[in-house]
Amino acid sequence: MVATAKNDSDVFAAIGHPARRFILDLLAEGDRSVKVIAGHFRMSRPAVSQHLRVLLDAGLVTEQRHGRERRYHFVPEQLGPVRDWIGQYERFWDDRLRRLQKKLSSGNKE
């Protein structure tokens, strides 16, 4: 049993804020302490802590203590619901692409 968000909505809502997406982008490069994360923002450290809390609640990150710091760790699997929801529409892209190609290859008279 893995720690998960209460529901998928939390994940969608969590990535709704640009600062939180940026935090995930940072963590994708490797685990980071709060201090290092906060160093990339102009907002206060507590504000960053609060964003981390949202990500934690959504299960998108985990934390591990190392001495007096806490390293946050990205859990990409938790993006699954978003991935799935988006994936559902892949065929739209494909369909349109196919139609476009067909159009282009058939004379391209406009």
Added chain:
Amino acid sequence: MVATAKNDSDVFAAIGHPARRFILDLLAEGDRSVKVIAGHFRMSRPAVSQHLRVLLDAGLVTEQRHGRERRYHFVPEQLGPVRDWIGQYERFWDDRLRRLQKKLSSGNKE
């Protein structure tokens, strides 16, 4: 020049609300009038109108008037930023999957 959201954040924020994702799911099946869309919700019609407005502003839907009704139309291309952002992490899934397979095929002693 296609009508687009002012910025990508609008798209992420727009899909942050479950009702709006559901509306997009509905519209993916075909264009729908406001009345039909609202019929799937318990909230008032104006509330639905407001959600449609958010989707419109994000460029995720378009509207076309047909007599006294307005048909809303899904524009999946506008999900591009989300798709791209998520796509960035596909390798994580792949990497972990690969690691897991390797582990499983090498004795599976735990």
Added chain:
DNA sequence: AGTATAGGTAAGCAATAGCTTACCAGTCAA
């Protein structure tokens, strides 16, 4: 013309989000 239908907009509201400053506890180093 008169009435019904579709749907947007305004006003008002309660709840939530996002931020700040102030404060606290735990860890480390002198």
Added chain:
DNA sequence: TTGACTGGTAAGCTATTGCTTACCTATACT
């Protein structure tokens, strides 16, 4: 043990979100 450092939490504020009801316009129907 005294001080510096990391980082969470509380309180308080403002702006935004999500909803409601009331109202308006435009189209259609008879």
